Amino acid sequence: MVQWWLTRMMVMAVVVGVSGALWADPILPKIFSSNMVMQRGRPLPVWGTAAPGEKITVELGGQSASATADAQGRWQLRLPAQEAGGPAEMVVSGATATVRCENILFGDVWVCSGQSNMEWRTKNSHNAAEALPAALQPQIRLFDVTNNKAVAPLPLTEFEKSPRWLECTPESVAEFSAVGYFFGAELQRELGVPIGLISSSWGGTRIEPWTPECGFADIAELTDIRQKVALANPASAPYQARLRQYLADTELWLTEARQALAAEKPILTKPDYPQELVPLTGNREPTTLFNAMIAPMVPYAICGAIWYQGESNRHDGPLYFYKKQALIGGWRQLWGQGDFPFYWVQLAPYNYGASQPYVLPRMQVTQTSCEAIANTGQVVINDVGNIKDIHPRDKVTVGKRLATLALKKHYDRDVAVWSGPVCVDMTVAAGKARLRFEHVGSGLVARDDKPLSHFELCGAKGIFVPAEAAIVGAAELEVSAAGVDVVHAVRFAWEQLAEPNLMNREGWPAGPFVVGEVPVTNDLQERIPEAAGYHPLYVLDIAEKPNYHNEPVPYVVDRSKDFGGMAVERIAYCLELQKEGQPLQYVFVSMDAFTQNLAQMGVPTAQSEAFFQQNVTGMTIAANVPGVPTGMNLNGGNIEFWPSNYGPQNQANVPNASASAFDFGDGGGKAKEKGYGCLQIHNYEKKCTLIAFNRWGGGTCELGLGNSPQGNLDWTFTSNAGQYSLRRLTVLVQLR
Structure with a gap:
């Protein structure tokens, strides 16, 4: 973490300059502005720049704290925690100037990130005609980084453009993340406290660009990514060692070239600059989006994060678990707020092409496995997807399910159901599989009152065949298939177009799963x-x-x-x-x-x-x-x-x-x-x-x-x- 802050400050020095005259007045990062929501119940970091040696005092809610800008003009302090409420004013005073942020509320701040389905605007959701007129909600505030897309090879201290906090209105929310807004609106309605939403997404992006360098550390499965990032970071030992070697090779070549020139002899071309040292600048390269679109808001106090991403990583399969672990672990480390809640959306059914029908369910099961990471959770949406459109328009259901998950797991509200049925056990007898489920609510049902769909059985040959499933009791199913006398495994919704009908009576669907041991056989x-x-x-x-x-x-x-x-x-x-x-x-x-x-x-x-x-x-x-x-x-x-x-x-x-x-x-x-x-x-x-x-x-x-x-x-x-x-x-x- 220390190295990350040093690198970050190096970038700030390059961007802002080292002249104290530039910092004669106190400057706050753009994440601080009028209309913002500041996290309740948590000490509040505030930071910025000023003239070196200048004393800065910040007053907020009847409390104050002071700090002195260091030799590079950096200052940071912490204000005491505040109760939910507002409005309040924050006054930042230097030796000769004052900065004011007005109409501040104290509540819960959530980061909303990912790719295009998180970026998807409220005005384009299927119920926009009803949602937008009802969006005059001054207790919800919006900070949109998504409309300020940028990449950076190293962590920035400021956003390249000028996002600012806005009150939630039909006009401001129309261009904002639909999933983020419906999530926040449900929380505000249930909790009655101000909600701040920070949207930072980019369609079509992978998970690696959103991950900070520290996230890749100590994860053996991601060694290649860690090495790539280190070699592109001028502050790292691998970069410096490789550059020294290149300089030594170049100096040797220069010596030999001068000797060859004097002797009128030919000389080989000079060594090529190592491509692995070239800065990472693409929006698919590791760390680049974190550096530009997340780092400038760290360590602004937050409540947690919601995430909707995975389409661009769907071929990763089990490897995605380690990448999600790196993302979450990296964010938590740099924010320094412990294991703050992190919730995500499982990918919806979609036709990615006939050549890869099982790529999506493997990814969906991997997403489910990520719930092993502490203080996380997932919502399944295979009942509100669109197999012909990778951007399902029903964002209300998605946002509300995320909010329900947060209400149960983070806010400890008395929520009866916050998940679809989850298979936890299989027993086998007489050629049939008996599956037991948790999170069944008031019972298992078929959404459309038709026979349960998308079940398959695996027999001794290791081949899955279509199967029939019947509900037996409130929390169990019996699965069988003609010709399968010995059952080894059951899988469910194992196809990219699967829109299965198994759910609990409260309307939460079951996601894809495989239970049992699939024999690997040589059927050839x-x-x-x-x-x-x-x-x-x-x-x-x-x-x-x-x-x-x-x-x-x-x-x-x-x-x-x-x-x-x-x-x-x-x-x-x-x-x-x-x-x-x-x-x-x-x-x-x-x-x-x-x-x-x-x-x-x-x-x-x-x-x-x-x-x-x-x-x-x-x-x-x-x-x-x-x-x-x-x-x-x-x-x-x-x-x-x-x-x-x-x-x-x-x-x-x-x-x-x-x-x-x-x-x-x-x-x-x-x-x-x-x-x-x-x-x-x-x-x-x-x-x-x-x-x-x-x-x-x-x-x-x-x-x-x-x-x-x-x-x-x-x-x-x-x-x-x-x-x-x-x-x-x-x-x-x-x-x-």
């Missing part, structure tokens, strides 16, 4: 005898437009931790493709292990540093695709695995390959560079591509079984993934 061996004896390592439902360079590869199955340290004897790949209404096609290829690095057996990424352009031995091929050679222990196998761009040149001198067309002998691939991407398996003796998966760094990817009938044999430049309704890659291993 039931239809491909050559797959017998292999264990699935990775299973990937390939997106039509993947972005595996900038997002973690979203494996449906990832057993790399299970097999860590075990010796792999053989590796197998099976690519399955199916067009709508046509039979499933596949090619299965196994080979002697070409690496023991499990990460490099999957989709080659710059992070895994996978690069293989080599022959493989002991190749066995099984396929139902015409023209693909099959057999056991075949010669002539080779692989081309890399994350980068590549060219048609036959760089590895593969027999039978062309030097001018993309096929089974290409070149230019690199291990650590992000680019087109190539995962190809060939039989060069038969002049045949067996499996091709190209272009996962952006745009429509390319998939092929056997040789492409047109253009390049290895399917490069076909952009054909949209032709298939099923696209699945399975990586398997045979252990010693």
